Amino acid sequence: QSALTQPPxxxxxxxxxxxxxxxxxxxxxxxxxYVSWYQQHPGKAPQLMIYAVxxxxxxxxxxxxASKSGNTASLTVSGLQAEDEGDYxxxxxxxxxxxxxxxxTKLTVL
Amino acid sequence: xxxxVESGGGVVRPGGSLRLxxxxxxxxxxxxxxxxxxxxxxxxxxxxxxxxxxxxxxxYADSVKGRFTISRDNAxxxxxxxxxxxxxxxTALYHCARGPHYTSSWYNWFDPWGQGTLxxxxx
Numbered sequence: 001q002s003a004l005t006q007p008p009x010x011x012x013x014x015x016x017x018x019x020x021x022x023x024x025x026x027x028x029x030x031x032x033x034y035v036s037w038y039q040q041h042p043g044k045a046p047q048l049m050i051y052a053v054x055x056x057x058x059x060x061x062x063x064x065x066a067s068k069s070g071n072t073a074s075l076t077v078s079g080l081q082a083e084d085e086g087d088y089x090x091x092x093x094x095x096x097x098x099x100x101x102x103x104x105t106k107l108t109v110l
Numbered sequence: 111x112x113x114x115v116e117s118g119g120g121v122v123r124p125g126g127s128l129r130l131x132x133x134x135x136x137x138x139x140x141x142x143x144x145x146x147x148x149x150x151x152x153x154x155x156x157x158x159x160x161x162x163x164x165x166x167x168x169x170y171a172d173s174v175k176g177r178f179t180i181s182r183d184n185a186x187x188x189x190x191x192x193x194x195x196x197x198x199x200x201t202a203l204y205h206c207a208r209g210p211h212y213t214s215s216w217y218n219w220f221d222p223w224g225q226g227t228l229x230x231x232x233x
Contacts (some may be wrong), residue, residue: 034217044225045224045225045226046155046207046220047221047222047223048220051218051219052218057221089154091219091220093215093218097160097167097168097170097217098170098217099217101147101154101155102154104154
């Protein structure tokens with residue numbers, strides 16, 4: 001049960017857009033619509049940003065959007081702001097009552 | 111306000127046991143799935159275990175199956191994780207997190223999360 005593959009880092013300037021990928025297999029990301037994304041600031045608990053592939057919980061800015069194509073899910077942050085800096089993790093149901101996380105991506109706002 | 115507060119972490123020797131607790135408040139606890147996720151120091155998130163509102167649908171990561179047991183006491187609004195045969199690689203900050211309402215699959219998403227309780231396995 002290997003972790004989903006995310007780039008270790010991503011960056012962008014304020015106002016720009018950045019996309020973070022999350023690659024799995026047909027047994028997890030590609031097989032279910034249970035992909036979620038979490039933001040974590042240093043020393044803080046993770047926070048849900050996206051669930052069910054592309055749905056945004058109330059309170060999450062619409063600058064955050066997500067999608068899935070085949071075995072790869074993507075999170076896009078538009079109009080980057082300083083407070084978007086942090087670690088981002090994708091997660092997917094992997095069948096047989098198991099959940100798998102990605103290795104995490106450190107987003108830097110330049 | 112929804113709150114999750116973990117407790118029970120500490121230092122334990124390899125092969126030892128520990129029981130973590132998660133006290134929930136601010137929502138109808140027995141309407142929701144719950145899960146445990148851990149984070150080793152400086153590392154990423156690793157899902158540990160989770161189940162639905164009544165504990166009848168349970169899952170474990172391969173790395174802990176047979177050693178850890180998740181349980182809940184809906185009367186006490188509490189979630190537990192019994193950890194046996196602990197190994198050095200179990201050292202991590204353990205978060206509890208709420209899953210979706212029982213009308214959705216317990217593994218669909220996790221929100222909110224507690225701040226975590228630290229478990230250190232060391233001789």
